[in-house]
Amino acid sequence: MLYAVFMSASLPPFPRPQEPFGEAELLQLGSAVDEPCLRADAARNRARLLDAAARLIAEHGVAGVTMEAVAAAAEVGKGTVFRRFGDRTGLLTALLDHSAKKLQADFLGGPPPLGPGAPPLDRLRAFGVAVLYRSVEQLDLQLAAQPEPTRRFSHPSMRALHTHILLLLRGIVPDADCELLTQTLLSYLDPALVHHLTRQCGMPMERLEAGWVDLVARVTRTEPPSG
Missing domain, CATH: 1.10.357 (Tetracycline Repressor; domain 2)
Structure with a gap:
């Protein structure tokens, strides 16, 4: 975290003690608001890559997760993995x-x-x-x-x-x-x-x-x- 996972540089600051703050605001912290809305095919490709990476971890541990290995497991080009995850x-x-x-x-x-x-x-x-x-x-x-x-x-x-x-x-x-x-x-x-x-x-x-x-x-x- 624990960490799930919550990605944005523009998240609101922590509330001061006197400010009202509830679980609705906490949901905003957990939103991947910096992830652009993906086309259906792009979303499928992302899920496919993550599934392939998860399989590699289960079989070989984290050390077995390389960009090349994930591309091969997902049957896509290595450049696709780099474009999606950097x-x-x-x-x-x-x-x-x-x-x-x-x-x-x-x-x-x-x-x-x-x-x-x-x-x-x-x-x-x-x-x-x-x-x-x-x-x-x-x-x-x-x-x-x-x-x-x-x-x-x-x-x-x-x-x-x-x-x-x-x-x-x-x-x-x-x-x-x-x-x-x-x-x-x-x-x-x-x-x-x-x-x-x-x-x-x-x-x-x-x-x-x-x-x-x-x-x-x-x-x-x-x-x-x-x-």
């Missing part, structure tokens, strides 16, 4: 965008507790767990497509996650500095940290999930769920 990073980012949009659809309109209908605290717990498991499933892809550090926190996919956590925190601890607390929670969900903890330290996902629930309890000054 470079390999653009292709990988497009793959992540699809996943991030699905995650956003789940937390904006899916069933509770991740989606609407549950208390903000329950939704926050469920949100972090969903992002953690999504990161583990796509860890190599997320690390390969992650923006360089100076742009990482302003990337639209990160801004969408930031905004959702911010909205939930304001419903739980409205008197706190929710902006900074949001950054604290996001740091726990960083794919690079998830990679370090799971692959280099060998931590099981159950421990990371319990750590998220504990962190949320400490940040929101609430009791963790029993059991």
Whole structure:
């Protein structure tokens, strides 16, 4: 993200605490508004290329995804891949965008507790767990497509996650500095940290999930769920 996936340099700035902000505005963060409306054939070609890239990742890992390999798998010229995605990073980012949009659809309109209908605290717990498991499933892809550090926190996919956590925190601890607390929670969900903890330290996902629930309890000054 977590990051799905959320691409525009003209996104609205984060709201100040006194400004009204709801999930309708969050939907704007998740829209690929800089992606021009594609003709039907162009949209089909784009989907075909992404399907081919996804198959290559499933068979060979992220290292097997090159512009040449995707072109061959999709049975198109290499120039078609470059024209559609620009470079390999653009292709990988497009793959992540699809996943991030699905995650956003789940937390904006899916069933509770991740989606609407549950208390903000329950939704926050469920949100972090969903992002953690999504990161583990796509860890190599997320690390390969992650923006360089100076742009990482302003990337639209990160801004969408930031905004959702911010909205939930304001419903739980409205008197706190929710902006900074949001950054604290996001740091726990960083794919690079998830990679370090799971692959280099060998931590099981159950421990990371319990750590998220504990962190949320400490940040929101609430009791963790029993059991």
